[in-house]
Amino acid sequence: MKKLLPALAALLLLASCANTQTTQSGAVGVQRKQFMMLSTKQVDSMASQSYVQTLKTADGKKTLNPNPQQTERVRTIAKRLINQTKAFRPDAANWKWEVNVEGSSELNAYCMPGGKIMVYTGLMEQLNTTDDELAAVMGHEISHALREHGRERMSEAYLQKIGLLGIAAIVGISSDSRDNAATTLKIGSAVTAVALTLPHSREQEREADRMGLELAARAGFDPHAAVSLWRKMGAHAAKKPPEFLSTHPTDDSRIKELDALIPTVLPLYEAAKTRPG
Numbered sequence: 043m044k045k046l047l048p049a050l051a052a053l054l055l056l057a058s059c060a061n062t063q064t065t066q067s068g069a070v071g072v073q074r075k076q077f078m079m080l081s082t083k084q085v086d087s088m089a090s091q092s093y094v095q096t097l098k099t100a101d102g103k104k105t106l107n108p109n110p111q112q113t114e115r116v117r118t119i120a121k122r123l124i125n126q127t128k129a130f131r132p133d134a135a136n137w138k139w140e141v142n143v144e145g146s147s148e149l150n151a152y153c154m155p156g157g158k159i160m161v162y163t164g165l166m167e168q169l170n171t172t173d174d175e176l177a178a179v180m181g182h183e184i185s186h187a188l189r190e191h192g193r194e195r196m197s198e199a200y201l202q203k204i205g206l207l208g209i210a211a212i213v214g215i216s217s218d219s220r221d222n223a224a225t226t227l228k229i230g231s232a233v234t235a236v237a238l239t240l241p242h243s244r245e246q247e248r249e250a251d252r253m254g255l256e257l258a259a260r261a262g263f264d265p266h267a268a269v270s271l272w273r274k275m276g277a278h279a280a281k282k283p284p285e286f287l288s289t290h291p292t293d294d295s296r297i298k299e300l301d302a303l304i305p306t307v308l309p310l311y312e313a314a315k316t317r318p319g
């Protein structure tokens with residue numbers, strides 16, 4: 043019986059987990075029930091710690107915000123995008139958003155859970171990205187955070203690991219409770235590492251593409267730039283495949299889907315352009 047308790051606890055935990063919708067569907071109509079085990083607070087706190095560490099490391103290497111003009115440019119674009127996040131979730135206005143630039147030749151950008159944004163200088167310099175194109179990448183990354191894709195991946199990873207733990211408990215691989223605690227802790231940090239570095243699923247990518255397109259349009263950035271950006275990425279990849287592309291395959295279907303969605307968000311872009319301020 044004693045050995046069955048962890049499995050029972052895991053089952054109870056699962057029973058209390060919710061299928062949720064993190065965002066409103068927007069004009070692009072993103073709707074999918076998401077399985078979540080960890081709380082937003084737990085995931086945001088892990089991401090926040092990781093971001094602080096990243097900033098510290100970059101600062102130590104003198105690569106944090108190496109060019110004030112670049113940082114200013116990225117922050118201005120981010121602010122316009124963040125102002126439009128209310129279309130998908132009103133609470134995002136109160137997030138502790140942070141936006142920084144890291145000096146690196148890599149073509150990369152990300153937005154950690156809770157709104158911690160990083161753009162690599164390589165993305166701006168190597169592709170000669172326009173503001174509209176930068177907004178396309180950042181809108182995509184911000185959408186991953188709005189949709190809490192990181193929390194979703196961590197929840198899935200936990201589910202798999204808890205399943206393994208439960209089985210281990212039942213077959214009595216480790217009956218020492220202190221061993222179990224240590225194992226749980228180890229699994230916990232492994233899951234965090236995995237969830238923060240593993241690529242998103244294809245479906246999560248599609249959602250971020252669609253929501254990002256709408257965010258950029260609402261913020262007054264030309265949605266056509268999403269297509270030109272991915273084309274540039276693809277052309278660059280032919281020479282030297284950037285890291286970003288290992289997690290963001292720029293296949294024809296991605297570009298086709300974005301292209302087909304432009305008419306849906308174009309009125310939002312036109313309205314934003316004529317809006318004062």
Ligand SMILES: [Zn+2]
Nearest residue numbers: 242247250290
């Ligand atoms: Zn993505």
